[in-house]
Amino acid sequence: MTMSSDPNPLDLGVRTGWPPELRYLLERFPRGGWPDHPNLGDLTQFWLEIHESFRAAAVDLERRADDVREGRTVPEQYWAGAAPRMRRLLAGLGYHHRVEDSHVFPVLMEAEARLIRGFEVLERDHDALHARIDRLVALSRVMPVSLTSDTGDIARSVDDLTAAQAHLAAGLRQHLADEEDLIVPLILDRTEVVLGM
Numbered sequence: 226m227t228m229s230s231d232p233n234p235l236d237l238g239v240r241t242g243w244p245p246e247l248r249y250l251l252e253r254f255p256r257g258g259w260p261d262h263p264n265l266g267d268l269t270q271f272w273l274e275i276h277e278s279f280r281a282a283a284v285d286l287e288r289r290a291d292d293v294r295e296g297r298t299v300p301e302q303y304w305a306g307a308a309p310r311m312r313r314l315l316a317g318l319g320y321h322h323r324v325e326d327s328h329v330f331p332v333l334m335e336a337e338a339r340l341i342r343g344f345e346v347l348e349r350d351h352d353a354l355h356a357r358i359d360r361l362v363a364l365s366r367v368m369p370v371s372l373t374s375d376t377g378d379i380a381r382s383v384d385d386l387t388a389a390q391a392h393l394a395a396g397l398r399q400h401l402a403d404e405e406d407l408i409v410p411l412i413l414d415r416t417e418v419v420l421g422m
């Protein structure tokens with residue numbers, strides 16, 4: 226994790242995609258050609274599907290958040306549905322990031338030194354996402370108290386929690402898109418087998 230107080234232009238929440246020096250493979254392998262590319266191996270397809278499941282879970286949680294904020298569900302009903310889904314998403318992200326940090330990124334950094342800076346950015350993203358996850362977990366511990374005690378401010382708890390959830394979802398979308406833009410073109414260029422994945 227960087228300790229600098231200046232925002233890095235490539236930090237999550239600041240950047241809007243990769244700079245030209247990290248896009249040279251993406252220019253050669255644009256997204257439109259990925260699905261039919263012969264080098265899109267099973268592992269990569271599986272990894273993309275996991276990313277898609279994270280996006281779908283985030284959309285589902287956002288829909289539930291909209292429903293409670295706009296009065297279509299009561300907070301108790303919202304929390305009964307959102308809590309297990311949120312737990313599943315956060316556990317899935319924790320595992321996924323550990324695999325990427327410990328295995329996927331080191332292998333790919335070794336294979337393509339020109340992209341190392343991009344992988345360092347993705348590693349920092351994981352730290353940033355985990356800070357957002359920690360905030361969400363802390364707020365989710367408040368929800369049951371708010372729902373069951375007379376003194377709990379339910380509306381405030383719901384607002385705080387759904388805002389934290391939206392903050393995580395926004396960072397997650399950016400991270401997933403940029404991670405795919407960095408990694409998939411490299412795999413299509415070299416193949417999973419050659420990279421030793």
Ligand SMILES: [Fe+2]
Binds near residue numbers: 322
């Ligand atoms: Fe990641």
Ligand SMILES: [Fe+2]
Binds near residue numbers: 276321401404
């Ligand atoms: Fe990922």
